[in-house]
Each structure stands twice: as C-alpha cells, then as structure tokens.
Amino acid sequence: xxxxxxxxxxxxxxxxxxxxxxxxxxxxxxxxxxxxxxxxxxxxxxxxxxxxxxxxxxxxxxxxxxxxxxxxxxxxxxxxxxxxxxxxxxxxxxxxxxxxxxxxxxxxxxx
Amino acid sequence: xxxxxxxxxxxxxxxxxxxxxxxxxxxxxxxxxxxxxxxxxxxxxxxxxxxxxxxxxxxxxxxxxxxxxxxxxxxxxxxxxxxxxxxxxxxxxxxxxxxxxxxxxxxxxxxxxxx
Numbered sequence: 376x377x378x379x380x381x382x383x384x385x386x387x388x389x390x391x392x393x394x395x396x397x398x399x400x401x402x403x404x405x406x407x408x409x410x411x412x413x414x415x416x417x418x419x420x421x422x423x424x425x426x427x428x429x430x431x432x433x434x435x436x437x438x439x440x441x442x443x444x445x446x447x448x449x450x451x452x453x454x455x456x457x458x459x460x461x462x463x464x465x466x467x468x469x470x471x472x473x474x475x476x477x478x479x480x481x482x483x484x485x486x
Numbered sequence: 487x488x489x490x491x492x493x494x495x496x497x498x499x500x501x502x503x504x505x506x507x508x509x510x511x512x513x514x515x516x517x518x519x520x521x522x523x524x525x526x527x528x529x530x531x532x533x534x535x536x537x538x539x540x541x542x543x544x545x546x547x548x549x550x551x552x553x554x555x556x557x558x559x560x561x562x563x564x565x566x567x568x569x570x571x572x573x574x575x576x577x578x579x580x581x582x583x584x585x586x587x588x589x590x591x592x593x594x595x596x597x598x599x600x601x
Contacts, residue, residue, distance in 0.1 A: 418592030
C-alpha cells in the first residue's frame with residue numbers, strides 16, 4: 376500500500392513563477408517529512424524537511440507547508456528557475472522507522 | 487566530507503545469477519538504508535542497518551538480503567535474479583534516524599540490469 380502519494384506525475388511552470396508540488400500521506404503517526412530532488416543518473420538530493428510540530432519551514436526559495444489534519448504537505452518554489460527542473464520526491468517517517476517515499480513529480484521549468 | 491559512494495555504478499547480470507552491491511556511507515553516519523527505484527514505483531524501502539544490525543525491513547522477498555560491517559559500510563545481495571529485479575538500487579546514510587529528525591543522504595545508485 377502506498378502510504379505517501381504524489382498524485383501529479385508531472386508539472387510545467389514558467390520561469391519566475393511559483394511551483395507547487397503536493398504530497399499526501401495516510402499514516403497519522405508520521406512525524407517527519409522531507410523533500411528530495413533528483414536529476415537523471417544521480418541519487419536524490421535532500422532539499423528541505425519539516426517535523427510535525429511545525430506547519431511551515433522555509434529555506435531560501437523553498438518552503439514546505441504541512442497540514443496535519445489533511446495529511447497533506449506541499450513544496451513551494453519561488454521563483455522557479457530552469458535549474459529546478461528535476462523529479463521531486465516527498466518522504467515521510469515515524470521517528471525510528473523507515474522512510475516512505477512518494478512516486479515523484481517531474482517538474483519542468485520553462486525559460 | 488566525502489558523500490555516499492556506491493559500487494559498482496552499472497551491472498548487467500543474467501537471470502538466476504546473484505549480485506552483491508556495496509555502499510560506503512558518509513563518515514560518521516551509522517545508519518544505512520537501501521531502496522529500489524523502478525519507473526512509476528518511486529523508491530521502495532528494502533532494509534535499514536544500524537550498528538551492524540538490521541533495524542527495519544521492507545516488503546521484499548528473502549532473495550534480498552544485506553549486512554553492515556563494523557565500519558558502517560554495507561552490502562546488499564540479491565540471489566536468483568529475476569528480470570523484475572532490474573532497477574536502480576540506492577543507498578542512503580544518516581547519523582541515526584532513531585534519535586529524531588535525520589535526513590538521509592543518498593549515493594548515486596547502482597543500475598542493475600537483468601537479462
């Protein structure tokens with residue numbers, strides 16, 4: 376069963392605009408969430424994280440929002456740049472246990 | 487600080503054979519996790535090792551096994567290879583996920599092709 380879901384396989388955004396990537400989860404025990412970025416032929420690169428005690432975490436152009444009641448998190452990239460074009464994975468875990476990953480969203484930023 | 491390294495990067499094997507993949511974590515990291523990535527399936531968790539002990543295990547058959555050495559390096563073994571085992575195998579290390587928020591750092595992966 377897929378405990379972490381990314382329902383949009385792909386997303387296209389114009390350069391300079393906001394990119395919003397979404398992720399839903401089913402396990403209410405998850406307390407730590409991460410976003411990774413992956414380029415072809417490379418391993419995923421850690422981008423940003425958030426723990427369940429927060430509802431927002433910001434790092435430069437990247438902001439992650441967590442809505443625990445909806446079991447939903449999102450990654451906002453503002454402004455989007457062509458170099459942001461990659462596959463983005465969200466992941467979730469309950470402390471001490473394995474990470475569950477979504478199937479990824481392929482972001483294309485159009486110059 | 488050197489990142490996570492995985493060897494080999496590419497591997498071609500025949501059905502029925504076995505394969506061993508290697509992962510060296512970031513220095514100081516004690517936890518190593520293995521994932522299988524296939525198109526459309528995202529990253530599927532195989533297992534996690536900490537201090538030479540398997541701490542978590544995913545839903546993969548017993549043909550998939552692993553171990554961790556005292557220097558935290560880890561190996562993953564797949565026996566009796568099947569065509570469906572063709573995938574990118576990723577290794578990730580972290581300091582210790584069990585003690586709170588710990589992001590994982592991934593290696594470049596080993597691309598296994600079974601023919």
